[in-house]
Amino acid sequence: MTLKMDADALTAFLAEAFPQVAADFTVVAAEPDLLRVRLDVAERHLRPGGTVSGPSMFALADVAIYLAILARIGPEALSVTTNCSIDFMRKPAAGVPLVAEARLLKLGRVLAVGDVLIFSEGVAAPVARASLTYSIPPARPQAAR
Amino acid sequence: MTLKMDADALTAFLAEAFPQVAADFTVVAAEPDLLRVRLDVAERHLRPGGTVSGPSMFALADVAIYLAILARIGPEALSVTTNCSIDFMRKPAAGVPLVAEARLLKLGRVLAVGDVLIFSEGVAAPVARASLTYSIPPARPQAAR
Amino acid sequence: MTLKMDADALTAFLAEAFPQVAADFTVVAAEPDLLRVRLDVAERHLRPGGTVSGPSMFALADVAIYLAILARIGPEALSVTTNCSIDFMRKPAAGVPLVAEARLLKLGRVLAVGDVLIFSEGVAAPVARASLTYSIPPARPQAAR
Amino acid sequence: MTLKMDADALTAFLAEAFPQVAADFTVVAAEPDLLRVRLDVAERHLRPGGTVSGPSMFALADVAIYLAILARIGPEALSVTTNCSIDFMRKPAAGVPLVAEARLLKLGRVLAVGDVLIFSEGVAAPVARASLTYSIPPARPQAAR
Numbered sequence: 001m002t003l004k005m006d007a008d009a010l011t012a013f014l015a016e017a018f019p020q021v022a023a024d025f026t027v028v029a030a031e032p033d034l035l036r037v038r039l040d041v042a043e044r045h046l047r048p049g050g051t052v053s054g055p056s057m058f059a060l061a062d063v064a065i066y067l068a069i070l071a072r073i074g075p076e077a078l079s080v081t082t083n084c085s086i087d088f089m090r091k092p093a094a095g096v097p098l099v100a101e102a103r104l105l106k107l108g109r110v111l112a113v114g115d116v117l118i119f120s121e122g123v124a125a126p127v128a129r130a131s132l133t134y135s136i137p138p139a140r141p142q143a144a145r
Numbered sequence: 146m147t148l149k150m151d152a153d154a155l156t157a158f159l160a161e162a163f164p165q166v167a168a169d170f171t172v173v174a175a176e177p178d179l180l181r182v183r184l185d186v187a188e189r190h191l192r193p194g195g196t197v198s199g200p201s202m203f204a205l206a207d208v209a210i211y212l213a214i215l216a217r218i219g220p221e222a223l224s225v226t227t228n229c230s231i232d233f234m235r236k237p238a239a240g241v242p243l244v245a246e247a248r249l250l251k252l253g254r255v256l257a258v259g260d261v262l263i264f265s266e267g268v269a270a271p272v273a274r275a276s277l278t279y280s281i282p283p284a285r286p287q288a289a290r
Numbered sequence: 291m292t293l294k295m296d297a298d299a300l301t302a303f304l305a306e307a308f309p310q311v312a313a314d315f316t317v318v319a320a321e322p323d324l325l326r327v328r329l330d331v332a333e334r335h336l337r338p339g340g341t342v343s344g345p346s347m348f349a350l351a352d353v354a355i356y357l358a359i360l361a362r363i364g365p366e367a368l369s370v371t372t373n374c375s376i377d378f379m380r381k382p383a384a385g386v387p388l389v390a391e392a393r394l395l396k397l398g399r400v401l402a403v404g405d406v407l408i409f410s411e412g413v414a415a416p417v418a419r420a421s422l423t424y425s426i427p428p429a430r431p432q433a434a435r
Numbered sequence: 436m437t438l439k440m441d442a443d444a445l446t447a448f449l450a451e452a453f454p455q456v457a458a459d460f461t462v463v464a465a466e467p468d469l470l471r472v473r474l475d476v477a478e479r480h481l482r483p484g485g486t487v488s489g490p491s492m493f494a495l496a497d498v499a500i501y502l503a504i505l506a507r508i509g510p511e512a513l514s515v516t517t518n519c520s521i522d523f524m525r526k527p528a529a530g531v532p533l534v535a536e537a538r539l540l541k542l543g544r545v546l547a548v549g550d551v552l553i554f555s556e557g558v559a560a561p562v563a564r565a566s567l568t569y570s571i572p573p574a575r576p577q578a579a580r
Contacts (some may be wrong), residue, residue, distance in 0.1 A: 017193065048162065054226050055204040062199050073335055081199050085230040085422060087548050087566060089541040105564055106524040110400060113522050115564060127542055129550060131522060131566060133373060137510035228568060230520055232421060234396040243358050250419055251379040255362035255545060258377050260419060272397055274405060274417060276377060278518060337450065344497050344516050351488040352460065371489050375520040
């Protein structure tokens with residue numbers, strides 16, 4: 001299996017299609033069976049006490065699976081999240097980025113399913129885990145997928 | 146069953162404990178079996194095409210259950226989300242607020258579980274549904290709960 | 291909105307299409323916005339100590355949403371569960387049936403989403419809650435839906 | 436990290452504590468970071484068409500995490516499932532056992548969280564994925580854990 005987009009292409013796509021959030025995320029690695037995305041934690045992602053907020057971790061998991069799908073099908077912006085189940089397991093370490101590791105478990109004609117583990121960079125025990133389902137719209141006639 | 150905090154007290158607590166996000170949310174109603182929170186959708190909550198972002202809807206569901214717990218146990222900031230399962234079902238209507246309706250299904254000694262439906266204001270079909278689990282820390286010795 | 295199958299038609303369909311499990315379940319009520327199914331708890335559903343097993347409650351939630359979909363689209367056996375998130379909240383009462391209340395939140399072209407609450411008959415606090423997604427196969431050409 | 440129970444000890448515990456279901460499951464491997472359980476598919480696990488039923492796959496995922504916890508904390512029967520989110524991704528292959536691979540992501544004082552992948556034996560693409568949360572009761576006074 002080869003990927004249609006590498007880490008640089010994914011980062012560039014994100015910057016163009018989602019300018020509001022692209023600054024938060026960096027695609028660290030895009031391999032056939034693993035996509036790794038980093039969130040450089042800033043003040044706006046924090047809760048009192050310095051914890052990264054739940055919505056920020058949700059956003060990281062969500063974008064990681066989205067990019068893992070794009071890496072496989074190419075730059076089609078229209079897939080949408082239909083379900084996410086996320087478990088928050090540990091308080092993130094203070095002052096370090098979060099790194100999401102995403103694995104696609106299914107890439108079907110209409111649904112894709114993937115798992116994500118989120119780590120504080122350099123710490124072995126995961127901070128959160130998530131599974132997400134994306135709905136993939138029918139290919140536009142002019143685009144053979 | 147009586148509530149320990151009403152809509153105004155919850156809104157005031159949010160402003161003090163979570164100043165980063167309090168401006169987004171308004172507690173519309175706090176009743177024993179239903180808490181209603183409104184998200185006044187702003188540019189920062191949107192995705193290209195005008196859809197409210199998944200993380201914004203996650204944040205709304207999360208805060209709604211958090212406040213439903215506080216309404217029952219009083220202003221203790223320490224409960225944390227341990228799990229959320231959310232389904233995104235329809236595109237929100239453009240240009241109207243989102244309203245979350247939260248119901249606590251269990252308020253145990255260590256875990257609380259609740260369901261949330263999210264609507265575009267004035268539209269009958271829900272935009273999203275979510276269920277959340279919160280972990281409630283042991284009461285501090287000086288605070289009889 | 292009218293239903294295409296009532297409680298008796300649903301029970302008869304279950305007996306024909308799923309003879310292995312039909313004896314466990316009785317459709318108590320089928321209304322446009324609520325379907326109620328009863329599980330008459332037998333020895334085979336129990337765990338040591340007399341608790342109803344998790345798989346039995348999962349099966350009850352699953353069949354309840356399945357039947358709620360059939361009530362709306364008619365007797366097509368091919369819908370399949372794609373996701374279930376279930377929370378077990380309280381120990382069921384001993385010696386009484388379980389009753390599931392299912393509500394369809396979305397019935398789309400390819401996906402249906404519903405919520406279920408499970409109660410011990412006659413007890414107000416729910417034993418479990420679940421949300422399920424079903425994938426609905428394309429209509430067969432000869433069958434106008 | 437060493438385990439308190441190996442594959443044989445776990446299988447024996449299951450036979451004693453859960454005689455109703457023990458015959459379905461065989462612990463294939465118990466390693467510090469992976470527990471593997473096999474379900475020998477029988478007629479009672481099937482749906483029309485020969486598919487393994489959803490409740491049977493739920494039961495397999497559930498027992499796999501339960502045993503992964505026991506392998507770490509020893510033979511204490513009292514942990515209970517509080518949440519399961521499961522995705523059914525592919526139809527199982529006909530006539531072969533299912534194998535669950537369970538990984539504990541967190542084993543805390545009161546909650547444990549784990550991920551499960553379910554495969555048709557000998558097939559690379561997973562049939563289902565699940566994440567589960569267990570509540571671990573306080574240690575009994577006489578039992579140092």
